[in-house]
Amino acid sequence: MPKLTAWERVKIAREPDRPTALDYIENIFDEFMELHGDRYFKDDKSIVCGLGNIGKQNYTIVAEQKGRNTKENIERNFGMPNPEAYRKALRFMKQAEKFNRPVITFIDTKGAYPGLGAEERGQGEAIARNLMEMSDLKVPIIVIVIGEGSSGGALAIGVGDKVLMLENAVYSILSPEGYASILWKDSSRAEEAAEKMKLTAKDLLDLGIIDEVLKEPNGNAKSDIPKMSETIKKRITALTKELQEIDVNELMENRYQKFRIM
Amino acid sequence: MVIDKIKKRIEYEDENAGKEVHRSDIPVGKWVKCSHCKEILYKDDLHENFSICPNCGNHFRLSSRRRIEQIIDKDTFQEFDLKITTDNPLHINDYIKKLETLKEKTGLDEAVKCGIGKIHSEKVVIAVMDSNFMMGSMGKVVGEKITYSIEKAIELKLPIIIFCASGGARMQEGIVSLMQMAKTSAAIKKLNKAGNLYISVLTDPTYGGVTASFASLGDIILAEPNAMIGFAGPRVIKQTIGEDLPEGFQTAEFLLEHGFVDKVVNRKEMKDTLYKLLLLNRHEYLK
Numbered sequence: 001m002p003k004l005t006a007w008e009r010v011k012i013a014r015e016p017d018r019p020t021a022l023d024y025i026e027n028i029f030d031e032f033m034e035l036h037g038d039r040y041f042k043d044d045k046s047i048v049c050g051l052g053n054i055g056k057q058n059y060t061i062v063a064e065q066k067g068r069n070t071k072e073n074i075e076r077n078f079g080m081p082n083p084e085a086y087r088k089a090l091r092f093m094k095q096a097e098k099f100n101r102p103v104i105t106f107i108d109t110k111g112a113y114p115g116l117g118a119e120e121r122g123q124g125e126a127i128a129r130n131l132m133e134m135s136d137l138k139v140p141i142i143v144i145v146i147g148e149g150s151s152g153g154a155l156a157i158g159v160g161d162k163v164l165m166l167e168n169a170v171y172s173i174l175s176p177e178g179y180a181s182i183l184w185k186d187s188s189r190a191e192e193a194a195e196k197m198k199l200t201a202k203d204l205l206d207l208g209i210i211d212e213v214l215k216e217p218n219g220n221a222k223s224d225i226p227k228m229s230e231t232i233k234k235r236i237t238a239l240t241k242e243l244q245e246i247d248v249n250e251l252m253e254n255r256y257q258k259f260r261i262m
Numbered sequence: 263m264v265i266d267k268i269k270k271r272i273e274y275e276d277e278n279a280g281k282e283v284h285r286s287d288i289p290v291g292k293w294v295k296c297s298h299c300k301e302i303l304y305k306d307d308l309h310e311n312f313s314i315c316p317n318c319g320n321h322f323r324l325s326s327r328r329r330i331e332q333i334i335d336k337d338t339f340q341e342f343d344l345k346i347t348t349d350n351p352l353h354i355n356d357y358i359k360k361l362e363t364l365k366e367k368t369g370l371d372e373a374v375k376c377g378i379g380k381i382h383s384e385k386v387v388i389a390v391m392d393s394n395f396m397m398g399s400m401g402k403v404v405g406e407k408i409t410y411s412i413e414k415a416i417e418l419k420l421p422i423i424i425f426c427a428s429g430g431a432r433m434q435e436g437i438v439s440l441m442q443m444a445k446t447s448a449a450i451k452k453l454n455k456a457g458n459l460y461i462s463v464l465t466d467p468t469y470g471g472v473t474a475s476f477a478s479l480g481d482i483i484l485a486e487p488n489a490m491i492g493f494a495g496p497r498v499i500k501q502t503i504g505e506d507l508p509e510g511f512q513t514a515e516f517l518l519e520h521g522f523v524d525k526v527v528n529r530k531e532m533k534d535t536l537y538k539l540l541l542l543n544r545h546e547y548l549k
Contacts, residue, residue, distance in 0.1 A: 112474075114494030114502050119512060122522050124473030124493035128447055132479055135448030136455070152431075152443060152474040152493075159444050173431055173440045182433050196352055197436050207351060209437055256448050260409070262402075262441040 004168070004219075006203075007194040010176060012168040012220060013147045019225050021048060021063035021106035021146060027229030028236065029054060032061065037088060041121065044085035045076045046109070047157070049092040051101075054237055060096035062089045062157050063106035066147070080113040083126035086156050090130050093137055102140040102240050105157040110175060112153030127156040134159035135259070136252060140243035142236060145169045145201075145210070146221075161255050162239050163210040165201035166221055166228070171210070172199035209262065296320050298488075312529045321486050321529055323466055325368075326375040326392035329425055333533050334379035334388065341377035344410060346403050351438045361396075370395050372403045373428070376411040378420070382537045387415040391427040393467065398428035400472055401435040405442025408476060412449040412460075421459035421540060426477040430470020443475035450479045459543045461536065464491050464514065464523065478522070482539055484532075485514035485523045 004012075012018070025032050029052030036043040048065045051058065064081065067073030089105075096103045112123055134141060134157075141160035149158070149171035165171060173179070176194040181187040198204065201213040214231050217224035243251065292305050299318035308315070312332060313322040324332070330339050350357055365371060373396055376389035389411045391398040400408075408424065415422035431439035453460055462480030466489035473493050477483075485491060492512040500507055510516050517523040527535045 112493065114498045116499060116503055116507070116511070119492050119494065119499065120520050122478070122520070125478040125522055127474035127493070128443075128476070128478040131444050131447035131475060132451045132454075135444065136451045151440065152471055155440055155443060156474075159448070171437065173433065173436050179433060179436075196354070198352055199437070204437065207437065209441065256452070259441060259444040259448055262438060262445060 005195065006170075006197070006200050007176070007191040009168045009200050010148075010170050010190075010194050013170045015222065017068075017222055018147050019221050019228065020068055021065045021108055023068075023225050024106065024146065024229045024232055025052065025061060025063060027226055028052075028233045029059070029061070035092070038084045038091060040087060041084045044082050044088060046079050046081040046113075047085035047089050049088055054233065057237070057240060058099075058101050059236075059240075060092050060101050060103045061106075062092055062103060064109040064154070064157065066108055077113055079109045080111060081109065081153060081156070082113050082115065082118045083121045083123050086112075086126040086130050089157050090133055093130075093134065093141075097138050100139055102142065102243070103137065103160075104236060105141065105143045105160065107143060107145040107149040107154045107158055107171070108147035109150060109153050110148055111151040112156065127152045130156045131159055135256060138248050138252065140240060140251065141255075142239050142243075144214075144232060145171050148175075150175055159255070159259065161243050161251065161258070162212070164212045164214055164232075164235060165204065165210050166214050167201055167216040168220065169201055170194075170199040171201075171204055172197050296322075314529055319487065319528075321466065321488060323393050323427070324529075325394055326370065326390040326425075329390045330375065330379065330388070332529070333381060333423075333425075333536065335381065335383065339377055339379035339388075341375060342407070342410065342414070344376075344407055346372075346406050348402050348435060350435075351402075352434065352436045354434050357434045364395055368392070368394050372407065373398045373400070374404050374407050376407050378414075378418075381423075381533060381540060384537060384540045385420055386540065387411050387418070387420050387422040388425075389422070390425040391465075391472075393427045393429075396432065397467075398426075398472070399430060399432035399439075400428060400442050401432035401439045402442060404428075404432070405439075405445050408442075408446050409449045412446070412453050412476075415458050415460075416453055416456045419456075419458065421461070421543070422453065423461045423463065423536060424476060424480075425463045425465055426468045426472055427465045428468055428470070428472035428477075430472055440471065443471045446476040447479060450476055454481075459540070461539060463527075463532070463536075464517075465489050467491070469493070469495060481543075482524050483522070484525050484527050484535065485517060486529060486532075487514060487526055489514045491517050491523075 032052040034050040066079035143160035143163045145165040176190040177187045180189040180193040217227040221228040296315040298320035301317040464485040
């Protein structure tokens with residue numbers, strides 16, 4: 001396994017042909033049915049929600065979805081959610097609670113969309129509400145960071161009992177470019193920022209922010225999507241069993257403490 | 263997270279900051295210029311007027327110390343004795359030194375001051391953020407102090423009031439700052455389940471990770487006139503959409519219009535308004 005720099009991993013996480021959430025979902029779940037809409041405003045395609053199963057276990061799936069080509073990217077707003085995407089996600093998570101289904105979320109976003117409409121419709125409120133409600137959702141939540149996990153836009157579906165990351169995924173407070181621009185007033189120092197930020201899976205595991213790193217086949221998930229999916233599937237299945245054995249009050253308290261000590 | 267992206271709209275007046283002059287065109291000493299109407303104001307007049315411009319009503323930024331003076335009954339504020347420090351998770355070279363310098367300069371120990379005090383004899387937990395300390399940005403210490411305050415309110419069965427003023431999450435602590443959003447929001451969920459009242463007051467500026475966590479989760483959300491409030495900073499939005507932002511975008515009044523703020527309250531009426539809200543919610547938190 002070649003040892004990559006943080007910046008090299010950022011570049012892998014951003015590769016245009018990096019597998020997206022739907023690539024994994026199709027492989028992991030026996031059935032998957034996408035369902036749409038936040039019931040208030042619209043269906044924001046930067047987050048995909050739906051139901052799926054692995055064997056007899058049903059799941060609610062919430063996934064940030066980048067486009068796989070230009071056309072898709074425009075449709076999906078390059079995977080940058082507006083408030084209605086987070087509200088859709090919350091609707092499905094609350095439904096999961098009602099039907100006692102575990103929730104699987106896939107994180108892959110450059111961040112919440114910084115647009116005019118997003119502000120008018122309460123981007124901050126939408127993210128805040130998800131953080132609050134996820135902290136007390138009475139079913140197991142497994143979070144998987146598959147590509148870029150940037151800012152509150154990622155965390156808004158990231159409050160879970162177990163947080164997993166693919167080996168080359170990155171998770172940070174904002175992009176290295178943004179970080180360099182704010183701290184050093186120079187966005188061209190992104191590479192340097194990436195090394196500083198502790199945004200790789202290994203760094204975040206050491207910091208206690210995530211729970212597990214999932215190895216990518218041949219050092220890059222795109223080389224073998226079925227194999228990557230199989231790795232994710234195995235962990236989902238095992239962790240679901242593990243989490244379902246915990247009494248719900250204990251599960252809630254564990255989740256609270258997990259973030260409380262950070 | 264937009265700390266440095268928010269243009270300082272106003273030159274704030276604050277004795278705590280060591281009588282700093284923030285713009286070279288301000289006459290030295292006793293005078294300050296209102297950024298809004300450009301009127302030159304006598305500092306003592308401004309001070310007596312709650313730091314509201316007597317000419318145009320512009321609300322200058324307030325230090326946490328003065329905020330507490332304006333809101334909490336005299337001699338009733340007891341600050342929580344919390345000795346928390348950051349462990350500098352990203353090992354940023356001059357970060358700790360910067361904090362030390364700021365502590366000395368501002369007399370604050372971090373970007374939020376919290377404790378218990380009384381509002382017209384009504385006991386509350388209060389947390390007041392201070393934009394003089396690294397633009398009120400939220401790192402581990404701020405997140406911890408806010409969370410502690412919320413948990414203390416639950417324990418003591420008291421209402422909690424949080425005055426927000428923040429550029430967002432603190433960049434220097436990276437992902438740890440991001441996680442403070444989850445931590446504080448989870449604490450608010452506990453507070454809600456316990457049935458305590460939470461009033462969030464948004465003051466200039468409230469942005470980024472603070473807007474996207476506890477600031478937006480109040481049972482009642484008040485805001486000061488003209489305060490700039492949003493998730494993304496105006497410069498980022500402008501760059502993204504490639505056009506100028508409409509007049510009044512992201513002001514308190516804009517949020518009121520779009521349904522994200524309950525009431526815009528003039529600073530002179532803030533204490534009485536909070537008091538009335540405490541009384542009107544009383545049965546919610548007393549036994």
